[in-house]
Every structure is written in structure tokens, then in C-alpha cells.
Amino acid sequence: MLQINFAANAYEVPQNISLPATRLAAYEDFQLLTKEDRKLMRKTQCELENLKECFKPGKQDPADEEKILMLLYESVRNTQHRLAKAAEAADTLMLEADCLKGVHKQLQRLRNAWGPLYSVMQHIRRVLESGSAGNRSSISSCSILDSTEVVRTMLSKSQSETSAEYLKIEDRVIRYTRPEHGIVIKEICSIERIENPVLDRRMRDFRRQLHNRNCPTEQLFHGTRQINAEKIITDGFILGNRGMFGAGIYFATDSTKSAQYCKDTGVKSLLLCDVLLGKHQVCRTARNDLNFETLRAEGFDSVFAQRDSRETRGVLNDEFVVYDPRQAAPRYLIKFKTA
Numbered sequence: 001m002l003q004i005n006f007a008a009n010a011y012e013v014p015q016n017i018s019l020p021a022t023r024l025a026a027y028e029d030f031q032l033l034t035k036e037d038r039k040l041m042r043k044t045q046c047e048l049e050n051l052k053e054c055f056k057p058g059k060q061d062p063a064d065e066e067k068i069l070m071l072l073y074e075s076v077r078n079t080q081h082r083l084a085k086a087a088e089a090a091d092t093l094m095l096e097a098d099c100l101k102g103v104h105k106q107l108q109r110l111r112n113a114w115g116p117l118y119s120v121m122q123h124i125r126r127v128l129e130s131g132s133a134g135n136r137s138s139i140s141s142c143s144i145l146d147s148t149e150v151v152r153t154m155l156s157k158s159q160s161e162t163s164a165e166y167l168k169i170e171d172r173v174i175r176y177t178r179p180e181h182g183i184v185i186k187e188i189c190s191i192e193r194i195e196n197p198v199l200d201r202r203m204r205d206f207r208r209q210l211h212n213r214n215c216p217t218e219q220l221f222h223g224t225r226q227i228n229a230e231k232i233i234t235d236g237f238i239l240g241n242r243g244m245f246g247a248g249i250y251f252a253t254d255s256t257k258s259a260q261y262c263k264d265t266g267v268k269s270l271l272l273c274d275v276l277l278g279k280h281q282v283c284r285t286a287r288n289d290l291n292f293e294t295l296r297a298e299g300f301d302s303v304f305a306q307r308d309s310r311e312t313r314g315v316l317n318d319e320f321v322v323y324d325p326r327q328a329a330p331r332y333l334i335k336f337k338t339a
Contacts, residue, residue: 150234151195152333166191169272169332173255176221178317181256184339189267192333199236199329203276206326210278210301219331220251220320222271223258229269229333237325245283245303246290248321249328251275257317259338272332277302277320284309292323302327 155166169191177185207213224232237249252258255270262268278301290303305319322328 149197151193151197152233153193153195155191155193165193169334172219172272173270173334173336176254177256178254180316181254181260183256183259185255185259185336186339187337189335189337190333191335194233194330194333196233196236196329202236202326203274203329206324207276210276211296211299212279212301215276215278217274218277218320219272220253220275221255221258222249222251222273222328222330223261224269224271225262226264226267226269229271229330232271233330233333237328239323239325242288243321244286244288244315245305245319245321246288246294246323248290248303248323249325251320251322251328253318253320257319259336267335267337270334270336271330272334273328274331275302275320275322276327277304277322278327280304280320282306290321290323295323 153162155162155169157163157166170188173185173188177183222232239247240249241247243250251273259268259270262270279299280302281295281298281300281304283303283305287303295301295303302323303321305315305321307315307318309315
């Protein structure tokens with residue numbers, strides 16, 4: 001039988017928490033997110049109950065099936081990203097509020113539930129497209145496993161549900177440019193949100209191995225060829241060849257710095273990634289001997305190559321390097337053209 005428990009009633013936000021002034025705004029945002037998410041959870045739970053009724057053996061009503069499918073799809077699309085934001089806020093807030101740890105754990109369970117939910121949705125869509133009545137009865141008894149489906153959502157300026165997100169990423173790309181890179185971003189062709197449940201789970205699990213487990217997730221640019229970007233979206237990062245700071249995965253705060261590695265002609269692909277830096281070592285000179293083992297032995301999780309350190313054989317612009325593929329996951333695919 002189809003069973004997904006969101007534990008909506010247990011999803012509560014503690015009140016009257018004493019937090020430093022720097023965290024109050026974040027906590028207020030967190031409260032608003034969690035309040036709205038609870039409503040969405042209850043709504044989706046009802047839709048799932050209707051879904052089970054709709055797919056009982058012998059009950060054939062394609063119109064109802066399609067209607068419920070679309071409602072379910074909207075709930076998944078609108079809520080999955082919100083839960084990720086709420087859980088990320090909890091990651092930060094729990095630094096000063098131990099009583100939020102229970103809420104954080106509940107948020108993680110809720111967020112993880114969307115992987116199986118999306119898997120169910122995909123199964124239903126395949127059944128509807130096949131038009132096979134014989135397959136419909138299997139939906140109510142299908143096994144719900146952790147999803148491995150990559151969810152790709154095209155953002156649009158003209159759609160109210162994605163316009164703010166699109167403009168935020170577009171502004172990030174345009175604002176973080178530097179003339180010394182010799183690249184002018186003429187046009188942003190598309191922005192796509194990437195959600196890979198396998199890579200996201202792998203990254204969350206790896207957090208426990210960091211020297212600084214409570215570090216926030218940073219969003220940084222990574223430039224590569226389009227064919228490589230697609231492989232990263234599907235399978236995750238792999239360690240690159242040895243560079244200035246060893247064989248690692250290199251990221252930048254400046255979009256044009258990463259764009260230097262986008263070698264395609266015409267439309268190019270840039271990734272904006274979630275990165276777990278943990279405790280970073282500041283480097284103002286090249287160290288091509290670095291790897292995961294040596295860095296961990298020195299008590300660090302990543303390297304921060306500080307800008308304007310060329311005089312000491314360092315770098316012109318800020319760069320970040322991680323040495324384990326589990327420390328990063330692609331979050332947005334940005335396609336653009338240069339002048």
C-alpha cells in the first residue's frame with residue numbers, strides 16, 4: 001500500500017527563543033517558511049489519500065487520475081524547494097539555538113520524503129501515458145524507494161512561481177563579473193534548477209565528516225563544457241587534474257572567472273553549486289601537493305585561495321577547492337552567450 005508519512009502534526013516551531021540580533025531576521029523567515037510548509041504538507045497528504053482511492057483496482061476514472069496527478073505535481077514542485085530552504089535556515093539557526101535541533105531533524109525527514117513522492121508521481125505519469133488499465137492496480141501496492149530521479153525545473157521571468165528565483169540567479173551572474181577576466185556575458189539564455197536526490201543525500205551525509213559540521217552551504221560557480229555539466233548533473237563531480245592547489249574541484253565567487261572554463265562555442269553552460277567548505281585553509285601561495293588526506297591531516301576541509309595574492313604565487317581572484325566529490329552538488333544550470 002502507498003504510504004508516505006509527513007508527520008505534519010509533529011512539525012512544530014518552538015516559540016520565544018532567545019537569539020542574537022544577527023539571527024532574529026533569519027529566524028522570523030524560518031518561522032514563516034515552516035508555517036506555510038505545514039499547510040502544504042497537510043494538503044498533499046489529502047491528495048495522496050485521494051490518489052490511493054483513485055487507483056483502487058477496478059475503479060477507472062482517467063479524468064480524476066489526471067486531475068489528481070496535476071495537483072500532486074504542483075505540490076511537489078512548489079514545496080520541495082521551500083523545504084530545502086527551510087532546512088538550510090535550520091542548519092544556520094541551530095548554531096545558537098539547540099532547541100531547534102528537533103525541528104531540524106523533522107525538516108530533514110520531510111525534505112527526504114519528496115524523493116519517494118516524486119518517484120510515485122513519475123510512476124503514475126508513465127501509467128497514464130501508457131493507457132494500460134491493467135497496470136493501474138499496481139500503483140496502490142508499488143514499493144516506495146528513495147528516488148534517484150533528477151528533477152529539472154526551468155525557471156522563467158514570466159511565471160510568478162519562478163520569476164523571483166530567476167531574477168535572483170540572473171542578478172548573481174551579472175553582478176559577480178570582473179573585467180580582467182576578458183569575458184562579457186551578453187545574454188542569459190536559460191536558468192534551470194537542479195535537484196538530484198542522490199547527490200543531495202550524499203552531501204548531507206558527508207557533512208558529518210567535516211571538521212566544521214555547522215558550516216552553512218555556500219553557493220559558488222563552476223565552469224565547464226556543456227557535456228561535462230550534464231554528466232555532473234546526473235552523476236556528480238569527479239576530481240580534476242592537479243592544479244595550483246592539487247587535484248580537487250575548483251569553484252569561484254565570480255561568474256566570469258568560472259566562465260573562462262566554458263569552452264563551448266555559442267551557448268555555454270555554467271553551474272551554480274551548493275558547496276560544503278567546512279573549515280577552510282587560507283592559501284596565498286600555490287600548493288599543488290594538496291589532496292583530501294593531507295588537508296584533513298592539517299585539520300581542514302577545503303582551501304580558500306585568497307584574491308590579490310599573485311605576488312606570493314597565489315591567485316588574482318577568490319577560488320575555493322574541495323577534495324571530495326561529496327562536498328558539492330549542482331543547484332542551477334545557467335546557459336549564456338558571450339560578446
